[in-house]
Amino acid sequence: MTSKFFSRAVAVGALSAFTLAAGLSSAHAATLAADGSWTEFLVNADLTPVNSPNSLDWLLGFDDASTAHFTFTxxxxxxxxxxxxxxxxxxxxxIVTNKGAALGETSVGVDGDPLLEGSSVADFNIALANPSFSRGVYTLQAGNYDISGYLSRSVQLAGSPMNVTTGGLQLTVSAVPEPTTLASLLAGLSLLSLALRRKASK
Incomplete structure (x- = not known):
């Protein structure tokens, strides 16, 4: 049985000439929410805008072949x-980039079979829990960000890279502990460690 993702990608590929002729822009910025929700992007070499420098750039989705940029502060x-x-x-x-500079490459995954049902996952949390799926986690300091990227390795079909996939981004933000709070925490941990050592020696 053919995977739903593969069937969807083939259908989109058949419409790519029409999509490109519609005159979509080569880049589009979307604000990435910092609430831990997932935002999807697509890679499909057949859907990349003509004036894009890289046919494997992230795109906004199956219905929008604009190169995707995700901005936040x-x-x-x-x-x-x-x-x-x-x-x-x-x-x-x-490869994940910020304002064109590489942040890094996602981890090595385990190749799935694009023709088998269940080889793609629609739920990002399920994919995150499965070590077969590549991922990268990046710690970001205060500042303005423009995140984009491109496919650096593709699963193969009949000996050739498919160059079609989906991925997701998730952003969470937390307060940096105040120096006095951090000092108090370290002092408390030191006292706890000392108490445990004394108890163990008795």
Whole structure:
């Protein structure tokens, strides 16, 4: 049985000429929410805008072939955690960039079979719990961000890379502990450690 993702990608590929002729822009910025929700992106070499420098850039989705850029700001006194996850067919990998500079590459995954039902996962949390799917987690300091990326490795079909996949981004932001709070925490941990050592020696 053919995977739903593979069937969807083939259908989109058949419509790519029409989509490109519609004159979509080559880049589109979307604000990434810092609430831990997932935002999907797509890679499909057949859907990339003609004037894009890389046919494997992230795109906004199956119905919008604009190159995807995800913008957000982390305020002073806060730190962000950005998770980038493959969810199309396990085994794909991404280079993640901020304003064109590489943040890193997602982890090595385990190749799935694009023709088998169940080889793709629609739920990002399920994919995150499955080590077969590539992922990267990046700690971000206060500042302005413009996150994008591209497919660096694709699962193969009949000996050739598919160059079609989906992925997701998740952003969470938390306050950086105040120096006095951090000092109090370290002092408390030291006292606890000392008490435990004394108890163990008795």
């Amino acid at each position: 982390i305020a002073a006194g806060f730190v962000g955690s950005l998770t980038v996850l493959d969810s199309g067919i396990s085994g794909d990998r991404f």
